[in-house]
Amino acid sequence: MDMSVGAADTSIPFHRLFVSFKRLLPPPSETFADYLQELQTNVIKTMDKAKRFTNFFPNFVVMKKSIAFLPEDKQADLKQLVELVRRNIKEVGLIVLYGSYARNSYIDYDQRIEFGVPTYYMSDYDLLILTRKEIGAIQHALYSKIADAFFEHKNRPFHTHPQFINYGIDDFNYALSKGHYFETEIKRQGIILFDSGEFRLERRRRLRFDEIRERAEKYYNDKFNRGVDFLEDTINNLAKEKFVHASFHLHQATENFLRVIPMVFILYGYKSHDLESLMRACKEYAPEVYRLFPRDNAEEERLFKLLQRAYVESRYNPDFEITREDIDALLPKVERLRKLVERVCTAQIAYYAEQSAGSASDKTTTQPPPNKR
Numbered sequence: 001m002d003m004s005v006g007a008a009d010t011s012i013p014f015h016r017l018f019v020s021f022k023r024l025l026p027p028p029s030e031t032f033a034d035y036l037q038e039l040q041t042n043v044i045k046t047m048d049k050a051k052r053f054t055n056f057f058p059n060f061v062v063m064k065k066s067i068a069f070l071p072e073d074k075q076a077d078l079k080q081l082v083e084l085v086r087r088n089i090k091e092v093g094l095i096v097l098y099g100s101y102a103r104n105s106y107i108d109y110d111q112r113i114e115f116g117v118p119t120y121y122m123s124d125y126d127l128l129i130l131t132r133k134e135i136g137a138i139q140h141a142l143y144s145k146i147a148d149a150f151f152e153h154k155n156r157p158f159h160t161h162p163q164f165i166n167y168g169i170d171d172f173n174y175a176l177s178k179g180h181y182f183e184t185e186i187k188r189q190g191i192i193l194f195d196s197g198e199f200r201l202e203r204r205r206r207l208r209f210d211e212i213r214e215r216a217e218k219y220y221n222d223k224f225n226r227g228v229d230f231l232e233d234t235i236n237n238l239a240k241e242k243f244v245h246a247s248f249h250l251h252q253a254t255e256n257f258l259r260v261i262p263m264v265f266i267l268y269g270y271k272s273h274d275l276e277s278l279m280r281a282c283k284e285y286a287p288e289v290y291r292l293f294p295r296d297n298a299e300e301e302r303l304f305k306l307l308q309r310a311y312v313e314s315r316y317n318p319d320f321e322i323t324r325e326d327i328d329a330l331l332p333k334v335e336r337l338r339k340l341v342e343r344v345c346t347a348q349i350a351y352y353a354e355q356s357a358g359s360a361s362d363k364t365t366t367q368p369p370p371n372k373r
Contacts, residue, residue: 063201064191067097069104074160077150081125081162082193084146091132093169093199096190099126100284103189109158121287124163124280128186130199134168140272163280165270169199179205181212182268212267213352219263220345227256227341231334238327247310247322251275254307254334257341261286264345273311275304286344292333303329 067075078097086092100106106123129135135142143164150162167175167183175183184204207215230253237246251273258278263269265285272278275293282289295301306322307330313320 063096063187064102065195067191067193070101074101077160078125078193081127081146081150084149085127085129085164086194088142088146089129089131089135092129092194093132093196094128094130094192094201095194096128096130096186097126097193098128098186098190099124099163101125102191108160121283121290122158122160123284124161126163127165127193128190129164129166130169130172131166132169134171135166139164139166140274161280163277173200173202176202176204179207179211180267181207181215182266185266208356209352210356213349213356215267216264216345216349216352219267219269220260220349223256223260223263223269224341224345227253227260227338230256231338234327234331234334238324238331241324243322243324243327244310244314244320246327247307248314250327250330250334251307251310251314254337255311257334257337258282258289260341260345261289264348275308285348286340288340289337292337292340306330 067078070078078101082095085095100123107121108123110121143162146164147162151159172183176187184206187201187204230249233249234246234253237243237249254275255273255278258275258281259269261282262285270278270281279289279293293300293304295304303326306326309320310322314322
């Protein structure tokens, strides 16, 4: 089965799984009670057959496949991205669109003035790539290659950006079977753009709010405290005038703070050291991160890129330079990021706790938790 973007919806209507009740019924019964009993028995048998049928084709029947509701230019973008992914990545079994474009709640372009600073916001094309094994260390190089080809002949700063994540099929199915929130929501809301027919997805288990709160709290305590530790290391190195060392720890503080936000809101940790990618992952839940690193003039852009480079170059480039003045300019931004992350994440965790307290112990979530900021 090779389904591609824009293909017609060929799923079998559910009512065709049933033959008419006339065919199901045996010869007329002696009493009306017998008639009802026989009818009930035959309907149960047919329902069981239908259930086995849908279990046999979990991707084909359960997940959506059509993006016809999107504008033609968006459909063309997604078709191009599918082609580029398949051309550059081996053993692709499924490509799934998820997030705001799958929900049809995306923002194409929104520009406004906030605190005197012009800002803009665009939703990303969020794409899940399922392969036989996880791509591994080269995945970000492949993503950059795909993005560069995609943006050729496009106005890159103002065109919708793709955001990729990758799983090996076994890892993704394990997450579904354990009820991991992010992965189960992808299966519930996602739209299949390409399906090789080779992979079968497990049934998703819905999480209760108390389970969501427990996991979110665990992720928050881990990553947020790591960020605080790195921030303290930055200050200590700055006092010793070890500016290059301080820059690495400042990058790590920023990375950990940014990673906390999606981990609390969608229970997913993005595997990236790229601060720009992590900021895009946060913007749906805390768009204020862009005000902390506005990049609206040459100096702001220089400082952000310096912080980006620090992750690699502070360790491996003997010619990497950063001054006390640079650290002094970046440190307050990261400290404000810490306060922002603490505020939005503790509020979201408190929301989970409220929902859990007001729910029966067996109540499960049926919609993504709203952004409580």
